[in-house]
Amino acid sequence: MADVIIALIPASAWGVYTFGWSAFYTIMACILTSVGAEFLYQKLMKKKATPYDLSAFLTGLLLALNLPAGTPWWLPIIGSLFAIIVVKQVYGGLGQNFMNPALGARVFLLISFATQMSTFTLDGVTGATPLALLREGTTTDLKDMFFGNIGGTIGEVSTLMLLIGAAYLLIKKVISWRIPVMYLGSFAIFIVLFGGHGCDINYLAAQLCGGGLMLGAFFMATDYVTSPITPMGQIIFGVVLGILTGIFRVFGGSAEGVSYAIIFSNLLVPLIEKVTIPMAFGKGRVKDGK
Amino acid sequence: MRRATFKGGIHPFDGKNLSKDKPMQVVLPKGDLVYPMAQHIGAPAKPVVAVGDQVLVGQVIGEASSFISANVCSSVSGKVKAIEKRLTVSGAMAECIVVENDNEYTTVEGFGTKRDYKKMTKEEIRQTVKDAGIVGMGGAGFPTNVKITPKNDNEIDFVIVNGAECEPYLTSDYRLMLEQSQKIIDGLKIVLSLFKNAKGYISIEDNKPEAIKALQELAAAEERIEVKVLKTKYPQGSERKIIYATCGRKINSKMLPSDAGCIVNNIATIIAIYNAVSESTPVIERVVTVTGDAVAEPGNFVVRTGTNYRELVDLAGGFVSEPEKIVCGGPMMGMALYTLDVPVTKTSSALLAMVKDPVAEAETSACIRCGRCVQACPSGLVPQKMMQAIKHNDLDMFEKIHGMECYECGSCTYVCPAKVQLTQAFKLARKTVMDNRRKAQNQ
Ligand code: SF4
Ligand code: SF4
Numbered sequence: 001m002a003d004v005i006i007a008l009i010p011a012s013a014w015g016v017y018t019f020g021w022s023a024f025y026t027i028m029a030c031i032l033t034s035v036g037a038e039f040l041y042q043k044l045m046k047k048k049a050t051p052y053d054l055s056a057f058l059t060g061l062l063l064a065l066n067l068p069a070g071t072p073w074w075l076p077i078i079g080s081l082f083a084i085i086v087v088k089q090v091y092g093g094l095g096q097n098f099m100n101p102a103l104g105a106r107v108f109l110l111i112s113f114a115t116q117m118s119t120f121t122l123d124g125v126t127g128a129t130p131l132a133l134l135r136e137g138t139t140t141d142l143k144d145m146f147f148g149n150i151g152g153t154i155g156e157v158s159t160l161m162l163l164i165g166a167a168y169l170l171i172k173k174v175i176s177w178r179i180p181v182m183y184l185g186s187f188a189i190f191i192v193l194f195g196g197h198g199c200d201i202n203y204l205a206a207q208l209c210g211g212g213l214m215l216g217a218f219f220m221a222t223d224y225v226t227s228p229i230t231p232m233g234q235i236i237f238g239v240v241l242g243i244l245t246g247i248f249r250v251f252g253g254s255a256e257g258v259s260y261a262i263i264f265s266n267l268l269v270p271l272i273e274k275v276t277i278p279m280a281f282g283k284g285r286v287k288d289g290k
Numbered sequence: 291m292r293r294a295t296f297k298g299g300i301h302p303f304d305g306k307n308l309s310k311d312k313p314m315q316v317v318l319p320k321g322d323l324v325y326p327m328a329q330h331i332g333a334p335a336k337p338v339v340a341v342g343d344q345v346l347v348g349q350v351i352g353e354a355s356s357f358i359s360a361n362v363c364s365s366v367s368g369k370v371k372a373i374e375k376r377l378t379v380s381g382a383m384a385e386c387i388v389v390e391n392d393n394e395y396t397t398v399e400g401f402g403t404k405r406d407y408k409k410m411t412k413e414e415i416r417q418t419v420k421d422a423g424i425v426g427m428g429g430a431g432f433p434t435n436v437k438i439t440p441k442n443d444n445e446i447d448f449v450i451v452n453g454a455e456c457e458p459y460l461t462s463d464y465r466l467m468l469e470q471s472q473k474i475i476d477g478l479k480i481v482l483s484l485f486k487n488a489k490g491y492i493s494i495e496d497n498k499p500e501a502i503k504a505l506q507e508l509a510a511a512e513e514r515i516e517v518k519v520l521k522t523k524y525p526q527g528s529e530r531k532i533i534y535a536t537c538g539r540k541i542n543s544k545m546l547p548s549d550a551g552c553i554v555n556n557i558a559t560i561i562a563i564y565n566a567v568s569e570s571t572p573v574i575e576r577v578v579t580v581t582g583d584a585v586a587e588p589g590n591f592v593v594r595t596g597t598n599y600r601e602l603v604d605l606a607g608g609f610v611s612e613p614e615k616i617v618c619g620g621p622m623m624g625m626a627l628y629t630l631d632v633p634v635t636k637t638s639s640a641l642l643a644m645v646k647d648p649v650a651e652a653e654t655s656a657c658i659r660c661g662r663c664v665q666a667c668p669s670g671l672v673p674q675k676m677m678q679a680i681k682h683n684d685l686d687m688f689e690k691i692h693g694m695e696c697y698e699c700g701s702c703t704y705v706c707p708a709k710v711q712l713t714q715a716f717k718l719a720r721k722t723v724m725d726n727r728r729k730a731q732n733q
Binding site (some may be wrong): 093 | 530534541542543545655656657658659660664668669670671672674675691692695708
C-alpha cells in the first residue's frame, strides 16, 4: 500500500499545483474521512482496527484524485463514507470487496451528483475536459495533455506524473505489466479500428492521455483485491478493460468510461479466474518440458 | 554460459556464511545411540537384534520390511540396551533400538574392504546399496536402491547428482563437494555403470563457485560426466526442479524421475553409494551442519547416526542465548524441534537454532490478493485460490486446481506480505485428501 501511495505523490502534487488549495482540501477531506470511517466502523463492529495497513488511506487518496478540484466540501465526505462503509467494510473488509472502493464511490457520486462531479475549473475558468471537447470535434494541445495543463479530476490531468508513479510501481514489482499494458494496448487498437479517426496519432494520443485512462490503467485496474490473480487472467482482464473502455467512449453517452469499464470488469473477475487456473508444473508433456 | 533454472521460486536470506568455510570435523558420540526403525519413506525396518545382544559397527540391526523400506545399521559397537518407543525428530514416538556404546568401534567382518565396482554385476551393486541401508540423504529419505532400479535401465539418459543445496544455512553438501569431490565422481561412475545410455550431471548452484571448480576439474577427465551450473534460487534442489533445470523435463506428483528418463541422487547419497560399493561401508554417519545465530561456533560435523541432538549443540560450543526456534533441516522445509532429546538419522542435514522465530512473530492479516504467492510457486499453482478452497472446506476444488501438486516448499508462505500460513494449510489439506483416498480405497 505504501508503495502505491508513494507512486501517487507526483500526480497528487501536480494536482495541487495545478488546481491550488481546493485540490489539497479535497484530498485531505477524502483521506481523513476514509481512515476515520474505517476506524470507527471497526471499533463499532468490535473488529481489529487496521489503520496502519494504509488501505483506507489509499482509498481516500484514490477517490480524491478521481474528483474535480473545488467540489463542495460534503462531496468528498459522502464519497469516502460510501467507499469505506458500503463498498469495503460491508463486504467484509480488506481483501473481500469485489469492486474497487474508490471507483465504486466515484460512480456513486457521478450518478447522484452529476453536476458537481462534472464541473471542472482550471485557472478560475470552468471548462469542459479535453475528452468532452474531443467529442465535440475540437482538440486540446497534446503537450498540455501530456504534462497536465488541462481541466479534469485532480489526479488524472498529468500523464507524465502518472507515468512516473507507474514506473516506480513496475520497477518495485508492486504491479505487473500485464494489466496496464494489455489495457492500454487493446484500447489503442480499438480506437484505431472503431474510433472513426483511423490512425490519427493526435486523436489516439488524446484518447490515451485523457479521461483518467492512465490513472485507471496503472492505479485502479491493477488493484490487487479486484483484479485477477492468475497471470493469464490478468491479460484477459486487461483486454476486456480496453475493449469496454473503447465501447463506452466511442459508442456510449459520456466521454469518460474508465470507471465504468473497471467496475464492470471487476464483476467478471471470479469468472476470469475460474477459467484461467494455470496448468500445474509437470502436467504437460514430459520430454520436451512443455 | 546460460545458467539453467526454472520459473517461480524465491531468494530467501541465505545464512550459509556462518558455516560454509568450516571444514568437516569427525566426532564420536558420547551417550547412548538411538536408531529409529523409520528413518525413510516407506515401511519401518524390523529389529533383528534383541535386548542384551552384542552388536558391531556396520551390523544390520533393523531389516528392510518391504520393497520400499531400508536397513538400519549400527554405527558403534556395544550392547543393545532397549528396543522401545522413543521420541523422534518428527515429534512422534517411534520404535527405536538403543545401543550402549562400548567405545571400541569393533567392526563387522569385511567392513571397509576395498572393492572394484567394475567387477560387480548390476544386481550385486543394487544389492549392496540395499544392504547398506542407503536412502535419499537430502531429507526425503526415499530408499536409494528403489530409485536406481527403474523399469528399464536403457531408457535412462540422465543421472543427476543434486548439488543445489538451495535451503538457506545448509552447508553439509557444499563441504562434501569440496572435501570429498573424488568420491562424488566415483559414486556417480558407479551409478552410471548401471545405465549404459545415460550421461552424468552434477548440478550445482552458482553461489558455490569453489565447489563448481573442484568438480569441474575432476569431471574434465570423465567422458560421461559434466557439471551443470544452475542459477541460485529456492527450491532448485527439489527433485522436480533440479530435473527441469538440468535437462528441461517436467515431472509431476504422480511420476517418478525415471518416468522422465532421470535418476536423481543428492550429494551425500552419491557418496554413500561410493562408500557402500567401493569401501564396503554402510550408512553409519552423515555430515550435519550445526548453525544459526543462537549457536556459538557453527560448523559442519561428521556424526554417527543415532547420536543425540544435544551432543550436536555441545559440538558447536553450546548456545549463546536461549534459542526461540530449533529446526532439524533447513529453515524452509525443516521440522521444528521441541526437544533436543532426539537422535540424528540418515536424513538429518542440519540443526538450526535461531534466537528469534520469524514465523511466530509474524501476525497474519487478511489476504490482499497481491498474487505474490502465484509468482513464487515453483509448481505453477495459485496458492491464494487453494487457500480459499480450504477456507470454504472445498477439498474437491483444492484438488481441481491442482492442490495435490504442491510439494510444501514454503515459497508462497515466505513471500506472502499478509503472512498467511499457506504451506501449513496445504500440508494439512493434502494429508486429508490422501487419507480420504485411502479410506475410499479400503471401502
Ligand atoms: S501472497 Fe498472501 S496476500 Fe498475496 S495473494 Fe497470496 S495469500 Fe494473498
Ligand atoms: S508450498 Fe506448495 S503452493 Fe506454496 S509455493 Fe511451494 S509448491 Fe507452491
